[in-house]
Amino acid sequence: MKSLAELQAIKNRMKDKVVLRDGMxxxxxxxxxxxxxxxAGARPVLNAFVEGVNKEGLDDKVSVTQTGCIGICQxxxxxxxxxxxxxxxxxxxxxxxxxxEVIEKHLKGGQVIGDYTIGAVTA
Amino acid sequence: MKELSLNILDVAxxxxxxxxxxxxxxxxxxxxxxxxQIVDDGCGMSEDVVHSVVDPFYTTRTTRKVGMGIPxxxxxxxxxxxxxxxxxxxxxxxxxxxxxxxxxxxxxNHIDFTPLGDVCASVLTLIQGHPDxxxxxxxxxxxxxxxxxxxxxREVLEDVPLNSYDVMEWIRVYLQEQYEALS
Numbered sequence: 001m002k003s004l005a006e007l008q009a010i011k012n013r014m015k016d017k018v019v020l021r022d023g024m025x026x027x028x029x030x031x032x033x034x035x036x037x038x039x040a041g042a043r044p045v046l047n048a049f050v051e052g053v054n055k056e057g058l059d060d061k062v063s064v065t066q067t068g069c070i071g072i073c074q075x076x077x078x079x080x081x082x083x084x085x086x087x088x089x090x091x092x093x094x095x096x097x098x099x100x101e102v103i104e105k106h107l108k109g110g111q112v113i114g115d116y117t118i119g120a121v122t123a
Numbered sequence: 124m125k126e127l128s129l130n131i132l133d134v135a136x137x138x139x140x141x142x143x144x145x146x147x148x149x150x151x152x153x154x155x156x157x158x159x160q161i162v163d164d165g166c167g168m169s170e171d172v173v174h175s176v177v178d179p180f181y182t183t184r185t186t187r188k189v190g191m192g193i194p195x196x197x198x199x200x201x202x203x204x205x206x207x208x209x210x211x212x213x214x215x216x217x218x219x220x221x222x223x224x225x226x227x228x229x230x231x232n233h234i235d236f237t238p239l240g241d242v243c244a245s246v247l248t249l250i251q252g253h254p255d256x257x258x259x260x261x262x263x264x265x266x267x268x269x270x271x272x273x274x275x276x277r278e279v280l281e282d283v284p285l286n287s288y289d290v291m292e293w294i295r296v297y298l299q300e301q302y303e304a305l306s
Contacts, residue, residue: 002297007279010290014283033252035192038133039124043248050251054288066252068140069190 026061027107028082029053034069040076041095048099049079053107062107075118081106090118126240127159127229130196132248134161134225137192139253141165141223145274148246150239150262156205157229157239164222167213177209196227203233243298246271247291254286260298266305271298 031046049064070078075092082088089112091102098116105111114120124130131148138146143163151158176193197207205228214221229236246260250273262269273285280290
């Protein structure tokens with residue numbers, strides 16, 4: 001069974017990491033988590049990003065956060081990627097599989113997946 | 124919503140947005156009735172607002188403060204023969220004890236009962252998005268209780284954020300083990 005002692009060990013291990021995080025100025029992945037997003041399946045998408053970013057060891061460069069309604073409810077789940085010095089990327093109609101691809105190609109490889117962006121849907 | 128746990132996530136988000144320092148998510152299953160309570164110590168709502176969140180289509184909507192979250196929860200419980208009630212005290216009315224208390228009951232044996240789904244995932248999502256506010260989760264079932272109080276975890280973690288990946292994993296397994304012990 002999980003114990004608080006184990007949590008204490010995690011805390012001791014994490015202490016140094018927290019200091020690192022404070023100074024980070026990396027990429028932000030923002031998932032829309034209002035009623036519209038949640039109903040459309042945003043929870044597993046967020047989960048995929050949180051897990052994937054960690055598994056790929058990107059957690060010191062990429063933060064995954066939540067936001068409310070972005071205003072394009074018909075395209076939910078919507079995920080925005082903010083990178084320093086670059087234009088914002090808006091991915092629409094996301095699912096966990098697409099999230100995995102975004103992690104691989106965009107967050108790791110630096111290539112925006114045009115087919116999943118809002119431009120591809122509205123064009 | 125495909126799962127009740129998604130309604131729970133959605134409505135609990137309102138509590139966080141209302142500035143709650145503690146949001147309680149309480150589930151109680153007894154004799155085929157599921158009672159869900161979401162209790163917060165946020166800014167509260169006036170009587171008018173309480174009325175409009177329950178039935179948004181009857182209001183002249185001047186703000187975007189009110190959405191589909193509560194009506195969807197109301198639908199989910201009423202379609203099983205249950206009911207939804209909201210009690211709220213604004214911070215202006217009572218600066219010490221204010222907040223909102225949403226109660227929804229569900230007849231779990233009704234054909235239109237939406238499965239609870241992955242409630243642990245919803246709790247984890249809330250913590251991931253709001254690591255600086257506290258959550259108390261309690262799920263009473265016939266075999267016992269599943270419980271999580273982030274205030275207790277925070278005492279151990281001190282300044283390590285609750286949404287650190289390793290901490291979230293610990294919470295996930297901690298909840299999972301409690302559920303397994305019940306079944």
